[in-house]
């Protein structure tokens with residue numbers, strides 16, 4: 001998201017002290033461009049002007065370049081001239097140029113002449129991202145043109161109805177047929193719609209195909225995900241999902257997965273110490289696998305997708321699995337959402353997109369709330385857009401039915417709850433609202449940890465999550481950690497706020513392969529029988545126990561950010577909304593938060609905050625959608 005900042009003063013590090021008078025300086029001081037945007041744009045323009053033999057660059061081209069750098073920094077792949085002028089106020093004394101004037105200035109610039117910038121319609125790309133976008137679209141087209149994989153359709157039909165026999169399994173049958181008979185499948189669906197189970201079914205069916213082929217060998221399968229945490233979950237999740245199948249099929253899945261535990265995409269592609277964007281596997285040294293499955297594909301950046309597509313053999317099956325409505329990658333690009341928008345839904349024969357719609361996990365009302373958020377029909381743009389009031393009203397309508405005042409008794413088991421706060425919420429009101437939702441679990445975790453029962457403490461910890469949009473501020477993670485620790489300490493002097501104590505929930509903040517911990521792993525401090533404190537983590541397979549002194553990069557996790565919670569779930573979730581002015585508060589953020597809940601979710605915040613979230617839909621600027629549409 002393109003965030004504005006408010007300069008703290010002339011010495012704010014985001015202010016470019018050396019920027020010459022002119023357009024960049026004005027946009028920097030207005031908080032639109034950071035010092036880094038200005039410096040990159042100034043330096044690159046200097047080189048382009050030299051190479052092109054001109055005296056100077058036009059201000060409007062310079063501004064476009066700096067805004068391109070800003071766009072990429074904030075997750076877009078390019079600058080959209082039309083939306084930036086609508087979503088961002090120009091500094092005092094400056095007006096946004098009109099579209100045609102700006103386009104003409106860019107087209108005549110040294111930046112375009114030297115290939116730094118490329119303009120197509122209202123989109124302006126930096127060279128690298130244009131090349132990657134083209135490459136992704138071209139590689140997908142090459143894959144489409146490959147002959148269909150050889151499949152015994154009789155065996156397939158028999159297998160599909162065996163693996164997914166129930167009438168309500170129809171979506172998964174369609175997904176499995178698609179993935180078996182095509183080179184590329186983009187499998188999308190909200191949480192609990194059976195994506196992992198569909199992947200497990202696909203693996204069983206592929207193994208069966210190989211058994212019926214006299215020359216066949218078991219397919220070489222790669223399971224991967226963008227993050228270590230998601231990869232660690234994947235192997236287990238696939239094997240667990242296969243438990244639904246008959247023994248022969250779950251054994252087929254177990255055999256394939258055993259030989260190929262899931263890994264991060266970086267590791268699969270062959271990370272190189274000398275580069276973060278180049279890998280050992282590429283067009284000249286393809287991956288050997290026959291099937292490549294990438295889970296949590298909403299976190300794929302454009303660059304990583306480009307590297308993946310050039311490394312996968314064109315005749316291998318590629319399956320991208322994820323929920324395009326969730327928060328996108330930290331880096332530039334929202335490839336999964338672009339694939340869905342660009343190809344459209346699976347009704348068109350040529351679309352690789354297959355969508356699972358039926359949730360097998362949510363109670364009806366969490367599903368209804370998630371659907372109202374996902375389908376809120378708002379105007380789309382790269383910046384915050386004002387949603388139709390009807391969309392917010394639909395969401396608020398659902399919430400008003402379950403609304404409570406702070407302090408009123410909350411049923412923590414109700415599928416959806418809403419503790420309606422006044423704006424701005426006072427500390428007292430926040431205390432009153434959060435205490436009944438959060439404290440019982442924190443207390444129970446502490447009791448189990450004091451008793452040395454690590455398994456019980458971890459199970460209780462997984463029962464509830466308090467999610468915040470921000471790390472800091474009154475509705476942020478740090479303040480909630482302090483709040484819960486203060487409550488615990490009031491009841492029990494053994495709890496030292498800010499220190500380590502039995503029952504302190506932990507969140508790993510960095511991958512540590514040496515300790516067997518992945519960024520995002522959760523754990524708890526437990527008192528061992530000898531009285532020493534140990535950290536126990538809920539790592540895949542079995543819990544990992546470590547001396548406290550060995551554990552470095554961990555944070556206290558009475559609360560965590562919604563970004564960090566992405567990819568994980570808890571039985572009960574409490575979402576503390578920031579004020580409506582928060583720029584992080586978007587529909588994607590609220591959808592991601594709500595869909596972390598397996599059994600019940602309670603929102604704590606104002607109606608204004610809910611309305612602001614629903615109305616703020618951030619779509620990242622990208623040309624990929626149009627490129628894919630054009631490739632039809």
Ligand SMILES: Nc1ncnc2c1ncn2[C@@H]1O[C@H](COP(=O)(O)OP(=O)(O)OP(=O)(O)O)[C@@H](O)[C@H]1O
Nearest residue numbers: 168169190191192193194195196197198241360361
């Ligand atoms: N066809 C089905 N009928 C009934 N239950 C199902 C079906 N498919 C999956 N499930 C169950 O629904 C739950 C969610 O399935 P699964 O984990 O495959 O979904 P998912 O989309 O991968 O979820 P997430 O991405 O949120 O982890 C699991 O408990 C699974 O056993």
